Amino acid sequence: METQNNFKRTSELIIKFLKKELSVQEEKEFQQWLNASPENTALVESFRNTTHVQKEINYLSAVDINQGWADVSKQIAVKPTKTLAWSKILRYSAAAILIVSVGFGVYTFNAKIKSGNNETAAVHDIMPGSKKAVLQLADGSVIDLSDANLSLVGKNGKPTMWAKKGVLAFNPEENRNNRKGYNLLKTPRAGEYKMILPDGTKVWLNAVSSLRFPTSFNKSERRVELTGEAYFEVAHNKDMPFKVAFNKTEVEVLGTHFNISTFSGKSKTTLIEGSVKVTEGGKPQLLKPGEEAVVNNGAVNIHKTDTYKSIAWKEGAFYFKEDLMTDIMNQLFRWYDVEIIYKGNPDTKRYSGNIRRQATLNQALEMLNAVSGTKFSLEGRTVTVDFNK
Structure with missing residues (x-):
């Protein structure tokens, strides 16, 4: 089973691969990991094939991998369990580094894998404010x-x-x-x-x-x-x-x-x-x-x-620090022009994080789901927040 350090290293390699910054030695290391499993190849291709990536790939130049991992490690305890596959954890760890470091949800995490082939899902989304x-x-x-x-x-x-x-x-x-x-x-x-x-x-x-x-x-x-x-x-x-x-x-x-x-x-x-x-x-x-x-x-x-x-909003960011999920959703309500519906009793847990306001709504919700485990669904301009576990 992958350790947290291995998740960090693999995430670094994925990001450097997407930025075309792999050294000769890192290229060998990355290819070795890539060839180890078809699932690894599908994971990387799911990032590469996401529809938003090509438009937003320039943001990757701002990634500070070490700082990103330090920030993410404070929010996400990477503890593999029987119910959370290592590939999903890796997806969130790599993606979370991108979101926290770049401050922008570059990836929508909506790829579907069927019969060993990657298929990017066409998902309804809402663009940020302007x-x-x-x-x-x-x-x-x-x-x-x-x-x-x-x-x-x-x-x-x-x-x-x-x-x-x-x-x-x-x-x-x-x-x-x-x-x-x-x-x-x-x-x-x-x-x-x-x-x-x-x-x-x-x-x-x-x-x-x-x-x-x-x-x-x-x-x-x-x-x-x-x-x-x-x-x-x-x-x-x-x-x-x-x-x-x-x-x-x-x-x-x-x-x-x-x-x-x-x-x-x-x-x-x-x-x-x-x-x-x-x-x-x-x-x-x-x-x-x-x-x-x-x-x-x-x-x-x-x-x-x-x-x-x-003042984070003025600087172009959602900045949460020990905030309730309902407080976070109130910010999304105003910025994405959506209605919010709650199922179950809102939890009293508090969350911290940083997401760019240029992220699409699905990107913001995916990050919140990765950090909190809360389920979100989007239909039209209505977001349902499901607190029922």
């Missing part, structure tokens, strides 16, 4: 920004705003004297968008979120209203504090980097850099870098946190 948003202007007009490259020109012939490659920006000179009013940027399910406000503040808006902001800031403050989740890099201006209002909470800053999430009935403000003041119920509290303020039913709890967990 740059999608709708901008509602103060005059009531609506602009679909999805994949849009556009520019709006003012009366003097100069652009007042433009959108390009998923970024919306405003010309501060042309917006300074606009008549008062509010714009609203909204992202749907499976959508995200970046915006640069007239003062230079950068905002990344996550899926199912919105930001209401004035056509021009007044001379005393810069105030916006948030629903959902957004990451802010606020342009410094000591004379004009930047304020974010959400639920019954307000965050005030002069210039800093922070994330705010208002999903699930409670809000989280995570400070990356600088300082912010969180006011709830008229009571202000200061946050330091690396701290998070959780507001739930009017109560504020401030604690140290892993800041990357809060």
Whole structure:
């Protein structure tokens, strides 16, 4: 029976083979393993023949095999049993290295083996979210920004705003004297968008979120209203504090980097850099870098946190750290625009991992299944999570 070290070594060889990086000695070692069993050949071909591989093979250049295995070893205890064939374990170990190291589910693991021949299954899948948003202007007009490259020109012939490659920006000179009013940027399910406000503040808006902001800031403050989740890099201006209002909470800053999430009935403000003041119920509290303020039913709890967990979405990743499966599925619900149905009682186990948001839904579900053993099925745009063992 294969040992964990052998699984690691074989996984390394498979990855290097796919990347065409085998040395002469490794080539001999790989061929010896390959010729040892038809099942080995079928396993490798199942990776090579996956429909997504050729489009995404360039991502393999970023693989750090040693780090990938170190990460995977923490999550998956490779213990062969009578009910888990070594080939399946090897498939998950090699694939998990790819997913964790590259941060992208390169393989869909959907190959079927019949009569000794490999057959790739045609499986219904859902692509990840993309740059999608709708901008509602103060005059009531609506602009679909999805994949849009556009520019709006003012009366003097100069652009007042433009959108390009998923970024919306405003010309501060042309917006300074606009008549008062509010714009609203909204992202749907499976959508995200970046915006640069007239003062230079950068905002990344996550899926199912919105930001209401004035056509021009007044001379005393810069105030916006948030629903959902957004990451802010606020342009410094000591004379004009930047304020974010959400639920019954307000965050005030002069210039800093922070994330705010208002999903699930409670809000989280995570400070990356600088300082912010969180006011709830008229009571202000200061946050330091690396701290998070959780507001739930009017109560504020401030604690140290892993800041990357809060901003991973902005960096293009799902980053789970001691999360319940239901919390993980809530993220997939928003990013893939699917409905979630649960069978049985959701378990209380907590899971950690890292998957790129560019992965297809099936790729994400396969990885979660490999780590947790939870069964998933996809029909249309509905994911059924089966906790019945």
